[in-house]
Amino acid sequence: xxxxxxxxxxxxxxxxxxxxxxxxxxxxxxxxxxxxxxxxxxxxxxxxxxxxxxxxxxxxxxxxxxxxxxxxxxxxxxxxxxxxxxxxxxxxxxxxxxxxxxxxxxxxxxxxxxxxxxxxxxxxxxxxxxxxxxxxxxxxxxxxxxxxxxxxxxxxxxxxxxxxxxxxxxxxxxxxxxxxxxxxxxxxxxxxxxxxxxxxxxxxxxxxxxxxxxxxxxxxxxxxxxxxxxxxxxxxxxxxxxxxxxxxxxxxxxxxxxxxxxxxxxxxxxxxxxxxxxxxxxxxxxxxxxxxxxxxxxxxxxxxxxxxxxxxxxxxxxxxxxxxxxxxxxxxxxxxxxxxxxxxxxxxxxxxxxxxxxxxxxxxxxxxxxxxxxxxxxxxxxxxxxxxxxxxxxxxxxxxxxxxxxxxxxxxxxxxxxxxxxxxxxxxxxxxxxxxxxxxxxxxxxxxxxxxxxxxxxxxxxx
Amino acid sequence: xxxxxxxxxxxxxxxxxxxxxxxxxxxxxxxxxxxxxxxxxxxxxxxxxxxxxxxxxxxxxxxxxxxxxxxxxxxxxxxxxxxxxxxxxxxxxxxxxxxxxxxxxxxxxxxxxxxxxxxxxxxxxxxxxxxxxxxxxxxxxxxxxxxxxxxxxxxxxxxxxxxxxxxxxxxxxxxxxxxxxxxxxxxxxxx
Numbered sequence: 315x316x317x318x319x320x321x322x323x324x325x326x327x328x329x330x331x332x333x334x335x336x337x338x339x340x341x342x343x344x345x346x347x348x349x350x351x352x353x354x355x356x357x358x359x360x361x362x363x364x365x366x367x368x369x370x371x372x373x374x375x376x377x378x379x380x381x382x383x384x385x386x387x388x389x390x391x392x393x394x395x396x397x398x399x400x401x402x403x404x405x406x407x408x409x410x411x412x413x414x415x416x417x418x419x420x421x422x423x424x425x426x427x428x429x430x431x432x433x434x435x436x437x438x439x440x441x442x443x444x445x446x447x448x449x450x451x452x453x454x455x456x457x458x459x460x461x462x463x464x465x466x467x468x469x470x471x472x473x474x475x476x477x478x479x480x481x482x483x484x485x486x487x488x489x490x491x492x493x494x495x496x497x498x499x500x501x502x503x504x505x506x507x508x509x510x511x512x513x514x515x516x517x518x519x520x521x522x523x524x525x526x527x528x529x530x531x532x533x534x535x536x537x538x539x540x541x542x543x544x545x546x547x548x549x550x551x552x553x554x555x556x557x558x559x560x561x562x563x564x565x566x567x568x569x570x571x572x573x574x575x576x577x578x579x580x581x582x583x584x585x586x587x588x589x590x591x592x593x594x595x596x597x598x599x600x601x602x603x604x605x606x607x608x609x610x611x612x613x614x615x616x617x618x619x620x621x622x623x624x625x626x627x628x629x630x631x632x633x634x635x636x637x638x639x640x641x642x643x644x645x646x647x648x649x650x651x652x653x654x655x656x657x658x659x660x661x662x663x664x665x666x667x668x669x670x671x672x673x674x675x676x677x678x679x680x681x682x683x684x685x686x687x688x689x690x691x692x693x694x695x696x697x698x699x700x701x702x703x704x705x706x707x708x709x710x711x712x713x714x715x716x717x718x719x720x721x722x723x724x725x726x727x728x729x730x731x732x733x734x735x736x737x738x739x740x741x742x743x744x745x746x747x748x749x750x751x752x753x754x755x756x757x758x759x760x761x762x763x764x765x766x767x768x769x770x771x772x773x774x775x776x777x
Numbered sequence: 778x779x780x781x782x783x784x785x786x787x788x789x790x791x792x793x794x795x796x797x798x799x800x801x802x803x804x805x806x807x808x809x810x811x812x813x814x815x816x817x818x819x820x821x822x823x824x825x826x827x828x829x830x831x832x833x834x835x836x837x838x839x840x841x842x843x844x845x846x847x848x849x850x851x852x853x854x855x856x857x858x859x860x861x862x863x864x865x866x867x868x869x870x871x872x873x874x875x876x877x878x879x880x881x882x883x884x885x886x887x888x889x890x891x892x893x894x895x896x897x898x899x900x901x902x903x904x905x906x907x908x909x910x911x912x913x914x915x916x917x918x919x920x921x922x923x924x925x926x927x928x929x930x931x932x933x934x935x936x937x938x939x940x941x942x943x944x945x946x947x948x949x950x951x952x953x954x955x956x957x958x959x960x961x962x963x964x965x966x967x968x
Contacts, residue, residue: 318923319923321895322923322924323924323926324896325896325901325904326819326823328816329816329819329901330819331815331819331828332815333815333818333831333832333835334832337814337832337835337836337839338814340836341806341810341836341840341843342803344836345801345803345840345843700803701803701804701807702803702804
């Protein structure tokens with residue numbers, strides 16, 4: 315380093331210049347804007363999650379309703395088909411078969427039940443496929459068909475199995491009485507049947523095209539099993555308790571700048587740079603629920619609700635924010651003004667919600683639409699200065715308070731849940747909370763605040 | 778309340794301050810600003826062409842400092858780290874204006890330093906004004922080389938120029954500074 319550089323460095327070493335006050339004011343404003351951007355991003359995220367959840371819930375709900383209606387139709391339409399098929403098989407096949415050949419029927423009920431378990435054969439019967447290979451031929455027919463005769467020995471064993479399955483299938487479709495009468499008939503009339511004389515004979519199908527049974531078979535639902543399962547489930551989850559927590563964005567929805575905090579800010583001169591404000595909200599508490607009908611539930615409980623929002627005001631309140639708070643009760647002209655500064659307002663409530671829910675899907679995955687009302691008891695509002703230059707000021711409920719002691723809100727939410735075990739179920743609850751009245755008593759502060767939030771519930775099932 | 782806040786601010790240690798700033802606490806941010814703004818304003822004023830421009834750089838630099846404090850790993854001193862951010866901000870601020878061309882015809886002013894000129898004869902504001910009057914490229918290279926102590930190779934990498942260009946810009950700066958100092962000296966009778 316030369317002498318030139320050394321001399322310059324010595325000159326500037328430890329040098330200080332005071333910037334003007336406007337630098338910090340600008341930095342402060344930029345920081346506030348950056349925080350606002352962050353908050354906006356969060357709010358957008360919450361809104362997107364809520365919208366996606368509602369959309370998802372609607373889709374699942376629509377699908378559930380569709381499946382439900384399809385299954386009902388399927389049951390209704392399957393019955394006559396089964397009867398038709400049953401009578402067709404009975405009349406055209408079994409009667410003929412029983413007159414000419416008789417398999418060795420299972421002698422006891424256990425064997426019969428075992429045969430009934432052969433679902434494959436019952437499916438074949440149901441689909442009409444079995445008509446082509448389960449009809450028994452006679453020795454006369456057999457003699458006219460040398461190919462079949464050639465295969466007689468090979469088919470003998472399978473014929474016996476098919477016959478058992480066939481009878482099992484018939485038994486599956488018939489009631490116990492019919493089974494018994496059929497067995498009696500078989501035992502009395504066909505006891506002499508030699509299985510060696512039985513053979514399969516291809517015959518034309520009863521229906522040329524796909525039968526209705528085939529069409530219904532292609533649908534994924536198994537109505538009987540489904541209905542029984544659902545019935546069993548509906549007997550469970552009668553009473554439960556859940557812990558709940560939710561967070562979202564709070565919109566004061568006022569006609570002035572934006573909310574009751576901004577109502578304080580509404581006293582800012584028109585030339586000030588106040589922008590619409592959206593705050594945040596969170597709640598937590600406990601709920602108890604019970605099932606009052608197969609698909610209807612009731613839930614209630616107690617929750618702590620906090621709504622906070624950042625804003626600005628120009629009411630001069632040098633040491634504490636008491637002046638800003640008290641200005642909500644009187645006319646703005648009584649208060650000295652200053653350059654706008656940021657304030658933060660947080661309102662706290664105890665909320666008692668009462669909700670009715672309709673269960674669209676009540677399985678391991680659940681989908682429920684909740685609607686109801688909430689009574690909110692005001693605890694206090696705290697105004698604070700984010701810069702810490704002014705003392706915070708809190709005021710509670712009461713006659714002198716500018717805040718209403720009790721508020722009422724409407725609730726609407728969807729609840730997508732997952733059953734972890736017999737005792738536990740977790741759910742995500744995107745919801746909408748709309749106040750029926752403004753939080754402030756004064757008529758000059760109109761506007762009904764609302765909340766979009768996403769909640770989480772952890773449910774313990776008592777029975 | 779203001780008094781107690783001031784007390785609290787002065788009591789805050791560097792780690793608490795950094796932690797508070799990283800959490801977005803305005804009190805901590807204000808305290809950090811108040812502790813460092815004058816020193817960093819001096820840095821900005823050397824790189825800027827005017828004081829308002831220096832304040833713009835300071836403002837932009839502090840925003841970067843506040844947003845980057847979460848990533849501060851205590852691997853260097855906070856002062857050094859902040860100064861580096863301010864210098865980078867100043868360079869970015871100037872980048873659009875920098876058209877650095879090699880000046881091969883400029884003699885190495887360092888070879889014929891005039892011993893008669895002493896910077897001690899000048900007021901600080903005069904010296905700052907002289908530096909601010911330098912062309913943008915010369916001013917940046919002069920600050921980086923003579924005051925911050927970067928080598929020409931580092932400067933070349935920082936500014937995306939050749940080492941030769943950095944050297945010639947610096948020689949040009951020295952030449953101009955000497956001329957300006959002599960002018961001021963004559964003007965105000967400091968001979």
